[in-house]
Amino acid sequence: MQREVGTLPLAPALRARLAAAGFQTAQELLDTGPCGLSKEIGISREEALEALQVVRQECHGDAARTAGGSGATRKCTALELLEEEQTQGFIITFCSALDNILGGGVQLTKITEICGAPGVGKTQLCMQLAVDVQIPECFGGVAGEAVFIDTEGSFMVDRVVDIAAACVQHCHLIAEAQQEEDLRKALETFSLENILSHIYYFRCRDYTELLAQVYLLPEFLAEHSKVRLVVIDGIAFPFRHDFEDLSLRTRLLNGLAQQLIIIANDHKSAVVLTNQMTTRIGQSQSTLVPALGESWGHAATVRLILHWDNSQRLATLYKSPSQKESTIAYHITSHGFRDVQPPAVTHSTEGPELNPRKRPRTEEEKQ
Amino acid sequence: MVVLRAGLCPGLTEDMIQLLRANGIRTVVDFVSSDLEDVAQKCSLSYKALVAVRRVLLAQFSAFPANGADLYEELKGSTAILPTGSPSLDQLLDSGLYTGEVTELMGAPGSGKTQVCLGIAASVSLGLKQHVLFLDSTGGFTASRLHQMLQARTEDEEEQARQVLGRLRLCFVLQLEALQRIQVVRVFNIYELLSALQELRDHLSQQVVSSMGPLKVVLLDSVSAVIYPLLGGRQSEGLALMMQLSRELKTLAREFSLAVVVTNQVTRDSSSGSLKPALGRSWSFVPSTRVLLESKEATWDKATTQRAATLAKSPRQPTGFQVELDIG
Numbered sequence: 153m154q155r156e157v158g159t160l161p162l163a164p165a166l167r168a169r170l171a172a173a174g175f176q177t178a179q180e181l182l183d184t185g186p187c188g189l190s191k192e193i194g195i196s197r198e199e200a201l202e203a204l205q206v207v208r209q210e211c212h213g214d215a216a217r218t219a220g221g222s223g224a225t226r227k228c229t230a231l232e233l234l235e236e237e238q239t240q241g242f243i244i245t246f247c248s249a250l251d252n253i254l255g256g257g258v259q260l261t262k263i264t265e266i267c268g269a270p271g272v273g274k275t276q277l278c279m280q281l282a283v284d285v286q287i288p289e290c291f292g293g294v295a296g297e298a299v300f301i302d303t304e305g306s307f308m309v310d311r312v313v314d315i316a317a318a319c320v321q322h323c324h325l326i327a328e329a330q331q332e333e334d335l336r337k338a339l340e341t342f343s344l345e346n347i348l349s350h351i352y353y354f355r356c357r358d359y360t361e362l363l364a365q366v367y368l369l370p371e372f373l374a375e376h377s378k379v380r381l382v383v384i385d386g387i388a389f390p391f392r393h394d395f396e397d398l399s400l401r402t403r404l405l406n407g408l409a410q411q412l413i414i415i416a417n418d419h420k421s422a423v424v425l426t427n428q429m430t431t432r433i434g435q436s437q438s439t440l441v442p443a444l445g446e447s448w449g450h451a452a453t454v455r456l457i458l459h460w461d462n463s464q465r466l467a468t469l470y471k472s473p474s475q476k477e478s479t480i481a482y483h484i485t486s487h488g489f490r491d492v493q494p495p496a497v498t499h500s501t502e503g504p505e506l507n508p509r510k511r512p513r514t515e516e517e518k519q
Numbered sequence: 520m521v522v523l524r525a526g527l528c529p530g531l532t533e534d535m536i537q538l539l540r541a542n543g544i545r546t547v548v549d550f551v552s553s554d555l556e557d558v559a560q561k562c563s564l565s566y567k568a569l570v571a572v573r574r575v576l577l578a579q580f581s582a583f584p585a586n587g588a589d590l591y592e593e594l595k596g597s598t599a600i601l602p603t604g605s606p607s608l609d610q611l612l613d614s615g616l617y618t619g620e621v622t623e624l625m626g627a628p629g630s631g632k633t634q635v636c637l638g639i640a641a642s643v644s645l646g647l648k649q650h651v652l653f654l655d656s657t658g659g660f661t662a663s664r665l666h667q668m669l670q671a672r673t674e675d676e677e678e679q680a681r682q683v684l685g686r687l688r689l690c691f692v693l694q695l696e697a698l699q700r701i702q703v704v705r706v707f708n709i710y711e712l713l714s715a716l717q718e719l720r721d722h723l724s725q726q727v728v729s730s731m732g733p734l735k736v737v738l739l740d741s742v743s744a745v746i747y748p749l750l751g752g753r754q755s756e757g758l759a760l761m762m763q764l765s766r767e768l769k770t771l772a773r774e775f776s777l778a779v780v781v782t783n784q785v786t787r788d789s790s791s792g793s794l795k796p797a798l799g800r801s802w803s804f805v806p807s808t809r810v811l812l813e814s815k816e817a818t819w820d821k822a823t824t825q826r827a828a829t830l831a832k833s834p835r836q837p838t839g840f841q842v843e844l845d846i847g
Contacts, residue, residue: 159713159763159767161710174545175522210714228703230702231699233703261658407748410744413657413707447786449627450741473664474661
């Protein structure tokens with residue numbers, strides 16, 4: 153109960169008045185009572201009652217926690233966390249090299265950021281993940297639903313239909329090969345209509361709508377408790393143009409990041425964001441770096457940068473708490489995100505040499 | 520600025536307080552700085568009673584001066600130096616983390632701050648068998664990575680054991696115990712963080728031995744994630760909360776002999792283009808030691824696990840000292 157008045161979540165004007173009147177700890181506030189409080193600092197009795205309610209809530213929260221109840225705090229030992237992590241699933245991307253460098257796939261309860269130049273495949277990867285999160289557990293998925301928040305308008309339903317059809321096809325092949333009863337039962341619910349009906353799509357046109365949507369998201373997730381993936385396609389777009397006050401932008405982005413990490417943690421879902429690239433002009437050369445500034449780089453727990461090398465697409469894991477930095481090549485086919493075939497091609501970064509992928513493509517173009 | 524209240528000390532009754540207030544004396548400071556003969560006449564109170572009350576109030580509310588020799592003896596007895604698990608980092612920090620102080624690790628995204636924090640937690644928990652509190656505000660704590668680090672360390676230490684089976688079991692038990700000594704609390708905004716610190720203070724002052732054994736290190740990853748949403752703009756509330764937080768951390772470190780480690784971001788200086796620590800000048804006075812972590816390569820397309828640690832602020836060593844770290 154010795155909580156200082158300065159650390160309680162009260163309005164700043166009220167806090168200033170309490171400090172001027174000489175109150176130091178929460179206990180003193182509770183002892184004075186609402187009438188005494190309203191007389192001492194000159195506020196109405198209703199305001200005093202409200203303030204005391206907030207104080208009482210905080211102090212009871214503290215007391216409950218000291219007594220040993222866990223309740224709202226997210227407190228546990230590292231051992232418990234390890235057990236939790238080992239039973240948690242991953243959202244696979246159908247590109248085994250990418251899954252490998254991510255440590256199994258996109259992790260739940262973490263924010264993953266995908267940065268890349270235009271046209272490299274960020275929205276494709278997001279759509280692939282929105283389909284893959286729904287794979288039933290017996291096939292190695294997490295059997296969850298997806299929320300897709302679109303700010304750029306690049307979500308194409310026909311493409312999602314293609315990706316989903318390929319995914320269902322893949323699962324059918326596995327079920328036939330293994331001939332197990334529960335696999336076939338799971339496939340009955342895993343159909344094209346089902347997949348499409350479990351992707352919740354929101355369209356936000358500017359940053360106010362985006363902030364409002366993220367603010368309302370916890371309530372939505374409380375009603376739809378099976379959601380395991382939240383995709384925000386284009387977090388850079390509403391914040392990059394027409395923003396005069398840069399410090400306001402940093403503040404809003406950091407607040408947004410905090411809200412997203414709370415959502416990821418409380419609902420055990422993965423949050424995937426896509427970001428654009430910008431050029432940083434150094435002293436002697438210019439480099440491509442992710443947009444939205446240095447402080448945004450700390451918001452995401454895992455950062456994946458997609459880039460081109462001549463005509464090969466590469467993915468680099470730039471920031472991760474548990475995996476090493478590495479680069480792999482991937483390919484986007486009509487079925488979605490896939491490995492580069494054949495998988496034995498490891499040195500695809502050597503440009504001018506004969507790349508087996510390049511030849512067939514030019515022949516197709518000539519045809 | 521404590522308001523005079525009945526029961527603050529024996530001899531201070533409600534009537535006395537009302538009389539004093541009628542004459543403009545509301546707080547303790549007003550009372551001890553006023554002329555008591557004057558007050559006794561105006562409020563028609565006994566001079567002896569007022570002097571007695573003043574003596575008790577001074578004893579309760581003023582700070583006691585201590586001389587340097589006593590302070591030195593006290594520090595020698597209570598300060599411990601904790602190894603961080605990486606010999607080059609220990610060398611940079613003048614043989615390790617000092618308890619009673621706040622140390623800051625700063626760096627760009629992906630520079631290895633969380634990895635170094637995990638390394639410190641692993642080394643203190645496994646090597647010294649002390650408890651560790653990890654306050655995570657970014658969601659970057661990965662228990663499997665911590666487990667990996669512990670595995671690497673126990674294998675080094677148990678090389679002398681003869682029986683292979685016995686060694687494996689011993690390693691496993693050591694790792695489990697080490698994991699149990701690390702407590703993780705997830706705090707995602709400033710009020711939750713302040714509540715968690717208050718709870719820690721209550722635990723330590725009541726000496727509840729249940730889950731929080733001999734605590735030596737508190738790691739906060741990262742402090743800028745909780746404070747950045749509040750700073751800037753026309754409201755000064757953010758600065759006030761930041762200073763409140765810094766006071767909590769420093770008093771915790773000093774009173775309970777803990778080593779507090781915080782991680783901070785870096786921002787780009789708009790005029791010179793160089794990296795500088797986030798949270799501004801006000802925060803720069805809070806940590807006594809500051810270490811900057813950088814990746815060895817300038818761009819992100821060359822992957823490496825080598826990092827460079829530079830000493831940016833230290834009360835004991837010259838700054839600019841640089842060592843290499845491997846966070847792999």
